[in-house]
Amino acid sequence: MQEIEVKYRLHELTALEAALAQRDVTLSAPVHQDDQAYAQSGWSYGQSKIGVTFARLRTQEGRHLFTVKTPLANEMACLEHESQVADRDQMHEAIKQMGFRPTVRIVKIRRTAYLDGIALCVDQVEQAGLFLELETVAAATESGTAAQARLDGFARSLGVELHRVNDTYDSLIRQALSPA
Incomplete structure (x- = not known):
């Protein structure tokens, strides 16, 4: 399966909450997410991420997770695969041993809602700002860009x-931290 996302800078949270309320959708209570991103050895920012x-x-x-x-x-x-792990520190070391290196830490407060197979995520990302992220799952054979166009149409509605x-958030944080 593919995880398909579109992401937007959000300018006014209260306007979004009102628009969602008109559709009987309420965002969840905030949860704290602490993500460590990793890249394969040999890859660096500025290179393509495709493949x-x-x-x-x-x-x-x-x-x-x-x-x-x-x-x-x-x-x-x-394409995405995800599994729960028991020990974050041990998994961190295992990921490095598999040939990945830590890149960016992404810390955010996330509120979510679900509507018609779409996860709506409002993220306050440290060092990057406030975002609306829409996510859906598509078959591996489906066009990711077509699914993104559907998500974008929903966002615009x-x-x-x-x-x-x-x-992605790691790239946005990296840009925010880079000297101008």
Whole structure:
């Protein structure tokens, strides 16, 4: 399966909450997510991510999730596999031993809602800002860009000010931390 995402800078949370309320959708209570991103040895920022496998280790509410993603059509249309792990520190060392290196730490507060097979995630990302991320799952044979177009149409139907971004959170944080 593919995880398909689109991401937007969110300018006014109250406008989004009102638009969602009109559809009887309420965002969840906030949860803290602490993600460590990893890249394969030999890959560096500025190179294409298409076809390259990346790893992530997430801690949320005392649970640790290990995820690998391989971007297909673009950075936000990925083959994805995820599993819970018992020990974050041991998994961190295992990921490094598999040939990945830590890149960026992504710390965020996330609120979620679900509507018609779409996960709506409002993320306050340290060092990057406030975002709306829409996610869905598609068959491996489906066009990721077509699924993204459907998600974008849904986002635009909300009628709130959004600015679409094509970078993943690790790239956005890296840009924010880079000297101008």
